Amino acid sequence: MKYKISTLVVTFFSIFNASFGQDVHTIKLMFQNEFFNKTLVFDDLYFKINQQDSIQINELKYYISNIELLDNGNSVWKETNSFHLIDGSNNKTNEVNLNLNRLINFNQLKFDLGIDSITNVSGAMGGDLDPTKGMYWTWKSGYINFKLEGKSNLCDSRNHEFQFHLGGYQYPHNSLQKIVVNIPQNDKIKIVLALEKLLLPINLKLQNHIMSPSKDAVLLSEKASLLFSVKE
Amino acid sequence: MKIKLLFLSILCLSISAFKVIEENQFIIPLNWPKPVYDFAKNPLSKNKILLGKVLFFDPILSRTNTISCASCHSQYSAFTHIDHAVSHGIDDRMGTRNSPALMNLAWHKTFMWDGAINHLDMQALAPITHPDEMGETMINVVSKLQQSKIYPNLFYNAFGDSLITGEHTLKAISQFVLTLVSSNAKYDSVMRKQAQFTDQEKNGYQLFRKNCATCHTEPLFTNLQFENNGLKVDSIYKDYGRIRITKESSDSLKFKVPTLRNIEFSYPYMHDGRFKHLSEVLNHYTSNIQNSKTLSVKLAKPIVLSSNEKVDIIAFLLTLSDRKFIFNPNYFYPKEILMPKAKD
Numbered sequence: 001m002k003y004k005i006s007t008l009v010v011t012f013f014s015i016f017n018a019s020f021g022q023d024v025h026t027i028k029l030m031f032q033n034e035f036f037n038k039t040l041v042f043d044d045l046y047f048k049i050n051q052q053d054s055i056q057i058n059e060l061k062y063y064i065s066n067i068e069l070l071d072n073g074n075s076v077w078k079e080t081n082s083f084h085l086i087d088g089s090n091n092k093t094n095e096v097n098l099n100l101n102r103l104i105n106f107n108q109l110k111f112d113l114g115i116d117s118i119t120n121v122s123g124a125m126g127g128d129l130d131p132t133k134g135m136y137w138t139w140k141s142g143y144i145n146f147k148l149e150g151k152s153n154l155c156d157s158r159n160h161e162f163q164f165h166l167g168g169y170q171y172p173h174n175s176l177q178k179i180v181v182n183i184p185q186n187d188k189i190k191i192v193l194a195l196e197k198l199l200l201p202i203n204l205k206l207q208n209h210i211m212s213p214s215k216d217a218v219l220l221s222e223k224a225s226l227l228f229s230v231k232e
Numbered sequence: 233m234k235i236k237l238l239f240l241s242i243l244c245l246s247i248s249a250f251k252v253i254e255e256n257q258f259i260i261p262l263n264w265p266k267p268v269y270d271f272a273k274n275p276l277s278k279n280k281i282l283l284g285k286v287l288f289f290d291p292i293l294s295r296t297n298t299i300s301c302a303s304c305h306s307q308y309s310a311f312t313h314i315d316h317a318v319s320h321g322i323d324d325r326m327g328t329r330n331s332p333a334l335m336n337l338a339w340h341k342t343f344m345w346d347g348a349i350n351h352l353d354m355q356a357l358a359p360i361t362h363p364d365e366m367g368e369t370m371i372n373v374v375s376k377l378q379q380s381k382i383y384p385n386l387f388y389n390a391f392g393d394s395l396i397t398g399e400h401t402l403k404a405i406s407q408f409v410l411t412l413v414s415s416n417a418k419y420d421s422v423m424r425k426q427a428q429f430t431d432q433e434k435n436g437y438q439l440f441r442k443n444c445a446t447c448h449t450e451p452l453f454t455n456l457q458f459e460n461n462g463l464k465v466d467s468i469y470k471d472y473g474r475i476r477i478t479k480e481s482s483d484s485l486k487f488k489v490p491t492l493r494n495i496e497f498s499y500p501y502m503h504d505g506r507f508k509h510l511s512e513v514l515n516h517y518t519s520n521i522q523n524s525k526t527l528s529v530k531l532a533k534p535i536v537l538s539s540n541e542k543v544d545i546i547a548f549l550l551t552l553s554d555r556k557f558i559f560n561p562n563y564f565y566p567k568e569i570l571m572p573k574a575k576d
Contacts, residue, residue: 123353
C-alpha cells in the first residue's frame with residue numbers, strides 16, 4: 001500500500017510539473033521611471049529644467065493593476081489578483097513577471113494605473129496592497145494610486161516641496177486610469193514613464209500639492225496615464 | 233481500499249467543517265438583519281479574536297506607547313470615552329470629536345461620525361495614525377509588534393505565520409471588535425417576550441417610536457445614515473461633518489446617526505459631546521433645533537413632548553442598557569498576556 005501511495009504521489013507531481021512547470025512562459029514587464037531620458041535617482045540629484053530652475057524627486061510610487069494582454073483589441077490573457085506597486089526607490093519592484101501558461105499572440109498591453117473601486121472597499125489586504133506600503137489614506141478610506149513627491153525652487157511651499165497624492169475611487173473623483181499601449185511580441189518589454197511630461201506643464205508655483213480625491217487629482221491622473229510608452 | 237480512503241477524506245472534511253462552526257464566535261441575534269461585514273474574507277477564530285483583543289488593549293499601537301484603543305473605548309462606558317466632551321490622545325492632545333461607542337459594528341457600512349472610513353478593517357488606521365490620537369505609522373506598528381516578545385507567537389497562532397503584516401494586524405482588530413455585540417438589554421428581553429416593560433417604559437417606547445425611530449431605527453437603534461439633527465455649529469471646532477469627506481454641499485452639518493443602545497453608559501452625547509445628560513438631548517430636539525438647508529426632513533415638523541413624556545422616553549432609553557455586554561468577561565483586559573509588560 002505504501003508503495004502505491006508513493007507512486008500516486010510521484011505521478012501526481014509529474015502531472016503537476018507537466019502542466020504548471022514546463023510550459024510556463026514568462027513575459028517580463030520592466031517599468032523604467034525617467035526624467036529627460038535619465039533613470040530617476042532619488043534625493044540627491046537635481047534635474048535642471050532650464051537655466052534657472054531645477055526639480056528633485058524624492059518619492060515615486062504607483063499601482064499597476066488588472067494587467068491584460070490583447071491581440072488586436074481582444075483579450076487573450078488576464079492576470080489574476082493583479083496588483084503591483086512600483087516603487088521608484090526599489091528596483092526590485094520595477095519588474096513584473098507575467099506567467100503565461102502557453103504561447104500567446106499579443107500586440108497590446110492593457111492595465112490600470114491605480115486600484116479599482118471594488119478593491120478600495122474590500123477591507124484589509126496583503127502583499128502590495130498592505131496598508132503598511134504607505135499607499136493608503138488613513139483619514140479617509142482609499143488607496144493612493146500614484147504618489148510623486150519632490151522639491152523645486154519653483155514651489156512657493158514650505159521647503160519648496162511638492163506632493164502629489166493622486167487617488168479617489170468614487171464618482172465624480174474617480175482617478176483610476178485605464179491604459180492600453182501597443183507592445184511587441186517579446187519576452188521582455190520595457191515601459192517608460194517619462195515624468196518630465198507630467199511635471200513640466202504644471203505651474204508648480206500655484207499647484208504644488210494634491211492630497212485628497214478632487215477634480216485636480218482626476219485631471220493630473222489623466223495626464224499621468226499618458227506618460228507610459230513602450231521602448232523597443 | 234479506495235472506499236476506505238474516500239471515507240477517511242469525508243471524515244476529515246466533516247471534522248474541519250465542525251471546527252469552523254465551533255470556532256465561529258459570531259451569532260446573529262434573533263430577528264436582526266444580516267450583517268454587512270464579509271466574514272468569508274476574515275473568518276473568525278478564537279486565536280484571531282484573542283490577538284485582536286490584545287492589540288486593542290496594548291498601547292504599543294501608539295507612538296509614545298501610552299495610548300491604546302481601549303483608552304478611548306473602554307468597556308464600562310460601552311466602548312467610548314466618558315467624562316470628556318472630546319477624546320484625548322497621546323501627550324494629552326485633544327481631538328475635536330467624542331469617540332463613538334463600539335458595538336454591533338458588523339452591521340455598519342461606514343465608520344466615524346462623518347463616514348470617512350469605508351470598511352471596518354480600515355477603521356483602526358485612522359486613530360493609529362492621527363497625530364492627536366495615537367500618532368504612529370502602520371509600518372512602525374508592524375515593526376514594533378515584530379520585535380516584541382509576545383506578538384510573533386500570537387500572530388502565528390492566529391494566522392499560521394509569525395511574519396507580521398498590516399493586513400493581519402487590521403484583520404485581527406476587526407475580529408475582536410466584531411465580537412462586541414450588544415443584544416441583551418431589557419428591551420431585547422421584552423421583544424423576545426421574556427420580560428415586560430413597566431407602564432412608564434411602555435409609554436416611552438410608544439413616544440420613541442413616534443418621534444425618534446425614523447433615525448434611531450430598531451433593532452440597531454440607528455438607521456446608519458447621515459443626518460443634520462439641527463445642532464448649532466460649535467464656534468471653536470467649526471465641524472461641518474460629512475461635507476469634509478464628500479465635498480457635497482448637501483452633506484453639510486450631517487453626522488452619522490449613533491446607536492442609542494447602552495446610551496446610559498456612553499455620555500456625553502453628540503459628535504462633540506456637548507450634552508452631559510439625556511434630558512439635555514431631549515430638550516435640544518424639542519426646543520433648540522437650528523434650521524438650515526440640510527436639516528433632516530425628519531425634523532422639519534417640530535417634536536412636541538411634555539416634561540412627563542420626556543421622562544418616560546428616558547425610562548425607555550434606559551431599557552437599552554445591556555449589562556451582560558458591559559460586564560462580559562470576554563472583553564476584559566487580557567492581563568494574562570499583557571500584564572507582565574503593563575506600564576500603568
